[in-house]
Amino acid sequence: MFCVGVSISSCTTFPKKYWPPPATHESHRQEIAVPFYAQEAFQCGPASLAMVLHWSGVSVTPGSVASKVFTPSKKGSFQSAIISAARRYGRVAYPIHGPEEMLLEVSAGHPVIVLQNLGLSWFPKWHYAVVSGYDLESGVIILHSGRTPAKNMALGVFDKTWARSERWGLLVLKPGDLPATAEKDRFLSAVLGLEKAKQWHAAVDGYRTALRRWPDSVAAHMGLGNSYYALGEKPAAADAYRLATIRFPTEGSSFNNLAHVLWEQGKPEEALTAARRAVELGGPLKDVFMKTLTHIEAQMGSVQDTTIDPAEAEAGTCPGHSR
Numbered sequence: 001m002f003c004v005g006v007s008i009s010s011c012t013t014f015p016k017k018y019w020p021p022p023a024t025h026e027s028h029r030q031e032i033a034v035p036f037y038a039q040e041a042f043q044c045g046p047a048s049l050a051m052v053l054h055w056s057g058v059s060v061t062p063g064s065v066a067s068k069v070f071t072p073s074k075k076g077s078f079q080s081a082i083i084s085a086a087r088r089y090g091r092v093a094y095p096i097h098g099p100e101e102m103l104l105e106v107s108a109g110h111p112v113i114v115l116q117n118l119g120l121s122w123f124p125k126w127h128y129a130v131v132s133g134y135d136l137e138s139g140v141i142i143l144h145s146g147r148t149p150a151k152n153m154a155l156g157v158f159d160k161t162w163a164r165s166e167r168w169g170l171l172v173l174k175p176g177d178l179p180a181t182a183e184k185d186r187f188l189s190a191v192l193g194l195e196k197a198k199q200w201h202a203a204v205d206g207y208r209t210a211l212r213r214w215p216d217s218v219a220a221h222m223g224l225g226n227s228y229y230a231l232g233e234k235p236a237a238a239d240a241y242r243l244a245t246i247r248f249p250t251e252g253s254s255f256n257n258l259a260h261v262l263w264e265q266g267k268p269e270e271a272l273t274a275a276r277r278a279v280e281l282g283g284p285l286k287d288v289f290m291k292t293l294t295h296i297e298a299q300m301g302s303v304q305d306t307t308i309d310p311a312e313a314e315a316g317t318c319p320g321h322s323r
Contacts, residue, residue, distance in 0.1 A: 019100075020099065030133050030134055031132060031133030032109055032111050032132045036144050036149035037144075042075045043062055045070060050062045058089050058091065079115065083193070084197070088197050088199070091175070092175050092202075095168065096169040096179070096181060097166070097168065105179060112170065114165075117165060127145070129146075130143065135152075175194065176208075184210070184214045187210055188219050190206070191209075201231070207220045207223045211224065221254070222253060222254065222257065225238075245274070250281060255278035256292050258271075259275035260292055263295075272297070275293040279293050
């Protein structure tokens, strides 16, 4: 994605088709105190990410994040690279779409990275900026953009340039903070990204945040247990899986993972009971459950010794998670 500034004529019309009427928002004006970094040539991606990371409490500079997001051959940064880099800093990267979500997040005090095309459809000039505020009565969006902090851009102009990226935006939040527009599956997917980045402590915080909002989420319970297990905190992992077996007694995955951890804790009888229950419940992962049970029985001397890969037993047992 290129980061090249161009001159755009002013526009004062309110883009009614996609934007909610100003009267629907309690706060007609909002501005967030976001640290500003002036971008160097083609460095709008690193600059934008550094600004929101610094706002979230991570002390970085555009230079320190550039190697994680900037693609020299493209002279820019891809959206996927910005998301991945945010996760490596232990932050939830939560995509948002459209004006309503953007206004709600900024109103809640959350800055939003946006991708604009400041050129033409046939000659794009892609540019990342940070929405740090808005003034609906004046019809402007406030941006940290390029080398200009708190730049006022007319809503009509902003909408035209933002629409060319299908109105893509990104929140970068502490895992203990819930987006104002949080949706369960979207938030859990964002926290799963922390697992994939091996940011286990952040993933624990993220799943605990999810469970405060959605206590009936089996995926959040399992993700919490998996993250504790990855940290080597087996008692906490066992507690998470055990609670999942109580709340979701027909889910074999929670019994299977509980059996796995109980065995490693030196509790063979409890492990055997949990493993047998997982097999009884069956389902598409029954073969995985059988391997866990066979392993435990073998180690207890019931059948011939059979070993399994613990990662295999763990990997496929989180409903809603792709490993």
